[in-house]
Amino acid sequence: MSDVLLKVSDVSVTIPTEQGTVHAVDDATFSINKREVFSLIGESGSGKSILGQAIMRLLPPNAMFSGKVELEGMEISALSEKEMQKVRGKTVASIAQNPYLAMNPGIRVGTQVAEPMQAHLGISKEDAKSRTCRALKYFDIIPPEVREREYPFQYSGGMLQRAMVAMGTAADPELIIADEPTKGVDVLKKRNIAAIFQKVASDGCAFLLITHDVGFARAMSDRIAVNYCGQIIEIAEKEPFFKEPLHPYSQALLGAVPERGMHPIPGPSPSMIEVPEGCRFHPRCPHKTDRCLTNPPVVEINGRFVRCWMYA
Amino acid sequence: MIKLLKNRQIALSLIILGGLIFMAIFAGFLAPYDYTEKNLQNRLQPPSSHHLFGTDNLGRDILTMVMYGSRASLLVGFVVVSISLAIGVTLGVLAGYYGGWLDEIIMRLTDSFLAFPSMFLALAITAFLGQGMENMMLALVAVEWTVFARVARGSTLDVKTKGYVRASRWIGASNAYVMVKHVLPNIISPVLIMASLGIGNVILAAAGLSFLGLGVQPSTPEWGAMLNAGRTYFTTAPWLMLFPGLFIMITVLAFNYFGDGLRDALDQKMKNIELEGRF
Amino acid sequence: MLKADNLHYVYTSGLIKIVKKTAVCGVDIEFCPGETVAIVGESGCGKSTLAKMLVQQLVPVSGEVFFNGMKLTGMSWKNRRKFMGKIQLIPQNPADVVDPRWTVERSVAEPFVICGVFSKEEISANVDALFAEVGLSVEHKTRYPHELSGGELQRVVIARALALKPELLVCDEATSMLDVSVQAFIVMMLKEIQIKRDLSLVFITHDLEAAKAVSDRVLVMYAGEIVEEGTDVFDRPLHPYTRALLDAARYMSLEVVVPEEIGELPDGFSGCPYYRLCRERTDACKKPQKLRDVSGRLVRCWKSK
Ligand SMILES: Nc1ncnc2c1ncn2[C@@H]1O[C@H](COP(=O)(O)OP(=O)(O)OP(=O)(O)O)[C@@H](O)[C@H]1O
Ligand SMILES: Nc1ncnc2c1ncn2[C@@H]1O[C@H](COP(=O)(O)OP(=O)(O)OP(=O)(O)O)[C@@H](O)[C@H]1O
Ligand code: SF4
Numbered sequence A: 001m002s003d004v005l006l007k008v009s010d011v012s013v014t015i016p017t018e019q020g021t022v023h024a025v026d027d028a029t030f031s032i033n034k035r036e037v038f039s040l041i042g043e044s045g046s047g048k049s050i051l052g053q054a055i056m057r058l059l060p061p062n063a064m065f066s067g068k069v070e071l072e073g074m075e076i077s078a079l080s081e082k083e084m085q086k087v088r089g090k091t092v093a094s095i096a097q098n099p100y101l102a103m104n105p106g107i108r109v110g111t112q113v114a115e116p117m118q119a120h121l122g123i124s125k126e127d128a129k130s131r132t133c134r135a136l137k138y139f140d141i142i143p144p145e146v147r148e149r150e151y152p153f154q155y156s157g158g159m160l161q162r163a164m165v166a167m168g169t170a171a172d173p174e175l176i177i178a179d180e181p182t183k184g185v186d187v188l189k190k191r192n193i194a195a196i197f198q199k200v201a202s203d204g205c206a207f208l209l210i211t212h213d214v215g216f217a218r219a220m221s222d223r224i225a226v227n228y229c230g231q232i233i234e235i236a237e238k239e240p241f242f243k244e245p246l247h248p249y250s251q252a253l254l255g256a257v258p259e260r261g262m263h264p265i266p267g268p269s270p271s272m273i274e275v276p277e278g279c280r281f282h283p284r285c286p287h288k289t290d291r292c293l294t295n296p297p298v299v300e301i302n303g304r305f306v307r308c309w310m311y312a
Numbered sequence B: 001m002i003k004l005l006k007n008r009q010i011a012l013s014l015i016i017l018g019g020l021i022f023m024a025i026f027a028g029f030l031a032p033y034d035y036t037e038k039n040l041q042n043r044l045q046p047p048s049s050h051h052l053f054g055t056d057n058l059g060r061d062i063l064t065m066v067m068y069g070s071r072a073s074l075l076v077g078f079v080v081v082s083i084s085l086a087i088g089v090t091l092g093v094l095a096g097y098y099g100g101w102l103d104e105i106i107m108r109l110t111d112s113f114l115a116f117p118s119m120f121l122a123l124a125i126t127a128f129l130g131q132g133m134e135n136m137m138l139a140l141v142a143v144e145w146t147v148f149a150r151v152a153r154g155s156t157l158d159v160k161t162k163g164y165v166r167a168s169r170w171i172g173a174s175n176a177y178v179m180v181k182h183v184l185p186n187i188i189s190p191v192l193i194m195a196s197l198g199i200g201n202v203i204l205a206a207a208g209l210s211f212l213g214l215g216v217q218p219s220t221p222e223w224g225a226m227l228n229a230g231r232t233y234f235t236t237a238p239w240l241m242l243f244p245g246l247f248i249m250i251t252v253l254a255f256n257y258f259g260d261g262l263r264d265a266l267d268q269k270m271k272n273i274e275l276e277g278r279f
Numbered sequence C: 001m002l003k004a005d006n007l008h009y010v011y012t013s014g015l016i017k018i019v020k021k022t023a024v025c026g027v028d029i030e031f032c033p034g035e036t037v038a039i040v041g042e043s044g045c046g047k048s049t050l051a052k053m054l055v056q057q058l059v060p061v062s063g064e065v066f067f068n069g070m071k072l073t074g075m076s077w078k079n080r081r082k083f084m085g086k087i088q089l090i091p092q093n094p095a096d097v098v099d100p101r102w103t104v105e106r107s108v109a110e111p112f113v114i115c116g117v118f119s120k121e122e123i124s125a126n127v128d129a130l131f132a133e134v135g136l137s138v139e140h141k142t143r144y145p146h147e148l149s150g151g152e153l154q155r156v157v158i159a160r161a162l163a164l165k166p167e168l169l170v171c172d173e174a175t176s177m178l179d180v181s182v183q184a185f186i187v188m189m190l191k192e193i194q195i196k197r198d199l200s201l202v203f204i205t206h207d208l209e210a211a212k213a214v215s216d217r218v219l220v221m222y223a224g225e226i227v228e229e230g231t232d233v234f235d236r237p238l239h240p241y242t243r244a245l246l247d248a249a250r251y252m253s254l255e256v257v258v259p260e261e262i263g264e265l266p267d268g269f270s271g272c273p274y275y276r277l278c279r280e281r282t283d284a285c286k287k288p289q290k291l292r293d294v295s296g297r298l299v300r301c302w303k304s305k
């Protein structure tokens, strides 16, 4: 397996709060190959963004991290902050979940989009600017020469989102961590995003795609991971996953898509502080048995991983 | 709050300031002598084991004087800054929030105060009102409030455009409610930084005015007045000026150091809030 | 119940060179009690701007908004105050509503505090109920906005908007950061309230499947105008833009088409705004298009029959 790009082993993140310790990420283990699009879907508040932040080493200051993150064999979880800054943006780029917060309100959008290009590709200011204009035009932010000079508050939500995608894909990174890159973007423009992701991927870039858009994940990804209450509960190739999700939560999640009539999973979302004993899905699981009160093993079936007693 | 203490700069300056305030409050217990106690036989003694900082031209113990003097200096610093802060922040928030003619008037007012060098303005006012602690404080307030008004107005202009301010107006909040509940808490950190820097400046300015004989009565212990009194003996008995001067320096530096530390810490906090938005 | 006539909005920016940008251009809308309306359309076509005008957060450049026959536009803040709780907007950016220095609990309680008729106990009971209603637990209450996940913050904002029991709720992509299950949970919750209280719901969304599943009526916007409006738009799209949108959604999972180089409209072009991309355009499209009634459907395209 020489083509592994990112290897995440036993990563856990806990965050102390007044109410108790939030177990945001528990024992995450997976790897992403070069050129692979790896999607992470799952419950809102289950620690997907925190996992992305843990890889980028941009966690909240009070968060505790344990585990190992390796990028091309280099342990980035052990790098100093200074060395990490070089990795960020150049090797790993990120597209943040909330574009309003991620963009600096006082700097022109064009300048912000051009920044990673200038910093990491070593191209001149004019080159970066013309590339920025081309990227904005590609995302239908027109006329680019005018729009490039505007400030984030003058953009609509979806436009800012697209500008962020332009920024994230600009500097030829090797891994892009995209946190809900398609939210707020209409279907036609979503295809532009899909197309640029595919182009970047075919140039050799891998993706960690965090998304709630099941259709987009289905169209884009090679492998899918499902997150529930801080744990990755299933990892599978795309085709078999959508044909037959194994974990009861994956099944329930796919059953809740609007196409199937919007049926929410019964029961409340679990607390991230006092996580359910044993299998974290057991309070809501239709297949639960007594053994589900102890930690389920991670079972491997035909190259798929699933954390459930049913398959043990 | 506890996190702030982890910042070394803040912790160190707080220890020094705590010591100074402790000294001021408990001067009565700590001071080895009574500050009114004159002993002309002992006048102008150099520092010794009896009089650690020596004695002055009237034979008073300088250590005692310095300790009691910290009361006047810190009091002036805190009172002047509190009053200026109250006036300045109120006017600044009003100006920034309402804008328009109110802003125009208030800002022209601060401009006209700022047109004079601050020391000159304070001098002019005390000279006009006459010598005395209250008049001196009044003069210093007249100088200080503009700083707070400007800072508060600038930050208010920024906060005013924030979504949450508009959002609470849209559910029916009055302007007063918005100013007190949303604007004030969000502009308070730059104001606090200015306040801690301001106390240092005020103490220095007060010492300066007293040195020029415009502050407190020469008989009351005050660092600036002590400097003034020691002036004539500078060559023969330098300790008369050395110790009060040293304490002025320490106090002013500690407040400035504290303000700088506070600024760094709060900036860092803001950055952390933003940082999380980065994802 | 809420009615808007001929709304226009133009953003002006720039200090030296003034740039004007028309965001909304002649929109008429009416909402009935208990109705669910979905507004879909291109990103950047002025949906959020329209929503803000409906709830009086932006003052339209021209046009009027009526609420139960009362004219809201031009009314003073004092008079409008009693309507403010009745018409609520969940904005696209949830961070736009909550004060970063307040716990989210306090932000949700704020509407109750402002309206001033509730005791402390009532407020805290109401706030607890709202948190439960949107699927958040006690552990989230004492956090600050930046300590919540994207979807959790979005739900805080929904809870706050529900506080004053609105009669009209405009959700501007209010569920965009939620997983499909929680999204369904929230939508069902809103629908329940709708049945209980005759709440009118307006969903601005890019999720066409969700729009189809929940709405009674659909408005399609393009370039600041309504280009199509009707109850069965998704089953029988008439306007070329609506058709392109639905096609794109349908084929999303099959193939990805790289968008071709697209031209720009000449300055001062006053014809159909979709002319630039329309596959069915002819020279007749260079004339301004009116919203026409085509067998119960409003369409802004001369070709549709
Ligand atoms: N700074 C923080 N302090 C305490 N808890 C936090 C903090 N940041 C996040 N959390 C908690 O950690 C958990 C995971 O958050 P995360 O942002 O990763 O969720 P997510 O999977 O990205 O959800 P969403 O899809 O809603 O964005 C949540 O329960 C959240 O409340
Ligand atoms: N404050 C502003 N100043 C200047 N222009 C603005 C401002 N806000 C929005 N615009 C512009 O107005 C147009 C419409 O914006 P609006 O936010 O209403 O779009 P939208 O339909 O909500 O799009 P999205 O689906 O992407 O959120 C956009 O071209 C945008 O750039
Ligand atoms: S381990 Fe048990 S409770 Fe958990 S998902 Fe599997 S069957 Fe359900």
Ligand code: SF4
Pocket (backbone or CB within 6 Å): C239, C240, C241, C272, C273, C274, C275, C278, C279, C280, C281, C282, C284, C285, C289, C300, C301, C302, C303
């Ligand atoms: S009027 Fe012409 S350009 Fe416009 S949508 Fe209809 S056919 Fe296309």
Ligand SMILES: [Mg+2]
Pocket (backbone or CB within 6 Å): A048, A049, A050, A097, A179, C149, C150, C151
């Ligand atoms: Mg997230």
Ligand SMILES: [Mg+2]
Pocket (backbone or CB within 6 Å): A156, A157, A158, C047, C048, C049, C092, C172
């Ligand atoms: Mg919008």
